[in-house]
Amino acid sequence: MTAQPRMPAWLDPSPWLDGRGATPADVERALGCDAPGPRELAALLSPAARPFMEEMAQRARALTQRHFGRTISMYAPLYLANFCTNGCAYCGFASDRVQPRRRLEPPEVEEELAALKETGFEEVLLLTGERTPHAGFDYLLECVSLAARMFHAVGVEAFPMTTREYALLAEAGCSGVTLYQETYDPRQYDRLHRWGPKKDYLDRLDGPARAMEAGIRTVGLGVLLGLSDPVFDAVCLLRHAAHLQRDHWKSGITLSFPRLRPQSGNFSATFPVDEAGLARLVFAVRIVLPDVPLLLSTRERPEFRDGMAGLGISKMSAGSRTSVGGYGEADPATEGQFEVGDKRSVPDFCAMLRNRGLEPVFKNWDSVFRDAAGAGHG
Numbered sequence: 001m002t003a004q005p006r007m008p009a010w011l012d013p014s015p016w017l018d019g020r021g022a023t024p025a026d027v028e029r030a031l032g033c034d035a036p037g038p039r040e041l042a043a044l045l046s047p048a049a050r051p052f053m054e055e056m057a058q059r060a061r062a063l064t065q066r067h068f069g070r071t072i073s074m075y076a077p078l079y080l081a082n083f084c085t086n087g088c089a090y091c092g093f094a095s096d097r098v099q100p101r102r103r104l105e106p107p108e109v110e111e112e113l114a115a116l117k118e119t120g121f122e123e124v125l126l127l128t129g130e131r132t133p134h135a136g137f138d139y140l141l142e143c144v145s146l147a148a149r150m151f152h153a154v155g156v157e158a159f160p161m162t163t164r165e166y167a168l169l170a171e172a173g174c175s176g177v178t179l180y181q182e183t184y185d186p187r188q189y190d191r192l193h194r195w196g197p198k199k200d201y202l203d204r205l206d207g208p209a210r211a212m213e214a215g216i217r218t219v220g221l222g223v224l225l226g227l228s229d230p231v232f233d234a235v236c237l238l239r240h241a242a243h244l245q246r247d248h249w250k251s252g253i254t255l256s257f258p259r260l261r262p263q264s265g266n267f268s269a270t271f272p273v274d275e276a277g278l279a280r281l282v283f284a285v286r287i288v289l290p291d292v293p294l295l296l297s298t299r300e301r302p303e304f305r306d307g308m309a310g311l312g313i314s315k316m317s318a319g320s321r322t323s324v325g326g327y328g329e330a331d332p333a334t335e336g337q338f339e340v341g342d343k344r345s346v347p348d349f350c351a352m353l354r355n356r357g358l359e360p361v362f363k364n365w366d367s368v369f370r371d372a373a374g375a376g377h378g
């Protein structure tokens with residue numbers, strides 16, 4: 001038995017959790033506040049805020065337009081390998097799930113990258129499970145180098161690494177690291193991460209700071225909604241973001257809102273978050289963090305994604321395949337990490353955005369910064 005992890009003092013959300021008992025007057029105050037923080041976030045997520053959805057949505061839309069214009073940045077995930085030694089109770093790739101396991105060999109990675117590139121993407125997020133002999137750090141580093149030759153922005157969503165490893169990834173052209181804590185509640189974290197290196201709560205918690213120290217320009221944070229009390233987790237997420245922004249102000253932060261989806265293993269949410277709850281969470285976070293990019297993946301169904309585009313959300317994926325080698329398959333036969341909710345093609349998704357007066361943006365200028373620093377591959 002491992003000892004249960006303790007939360008560091010800088011993360012502890014307890015001083016603000018009484019905001020869950022907010023009154024309508026507290027919610028109005030939070031909506032009109034010039035510099036909203038964790039207390040206001042808790043009030044906007046309290047039961048008293050339910051009748052204020054329309055006001056929250058309008059505020060979220062106005063702030064999103066002020067900071068991001070009428071644009072939606074586009075990115076695509078690419079699953080490199082599904083070997084994993086961890087026992088995350090909520091994941092289809094956990095080591096006790098019966099799944100064909102494979103990793104893409106470098107020539108296959110190039111093929112998948114080329115297939116993605118053809119659909120117009122310029123930003124790719126490379127995903128793997130835990131560090132394993134099949135797909136460890138050196139393999140990931142090689143994949144980042146391959147991707148950086150073809151894409152303007154390369155992100156990695158993988159296991160926590162050392163500062164030196166993150167520095168090597170940055171040198172190879174990686175500009176973003178995503179590392180979700182899944183839940184900040186130490187007791188739930190311990191229960192859900194049944195075995196494996198991911199059981200180390202504090203190592204994971206410190207991963208984003210190590211990435212920023214190493215020169216990674218953007219760090220993505222998030223929780224998996226459904227695992228724990230969403231107000232507890234949302235306040236912790238805000239505290240984590242503030243902690244990183246204070247110490248590493250040169251780097252950027254992005255936040256994502258994945259909800260638990262059906263997956264092999266059939267784990268179901270202990271704290272289910274419905275669409276109205278998710279929308280309110282996005283609006284509330286946009287109100288307290290007006291200039292941080294907020295992401296929504298293809299886990300959600302099309303109608304919901306359409307409604308959220310530009311309404312707090314500023315960055316989205318489309319046409320995603322969550323199985324290893326999925327982009328090369330006409331109709332992927334293997335199961336992915338989770339079920340995709342929005343299966344529309346990239347052109348169909350972009351047409352929807354344009355119909356709503358939004359512009360999909362595929363190109364950003366990360367490679368200019370990267371190449372100026374002498375780390376790009378041209």
Ligand code: SF4
Nearest residue numbers: 084088091093094129
């Ligand atoms: S969530 Fe990640 S670390 Fe956990 S079992 Fe799935 S692939 Fe492995």
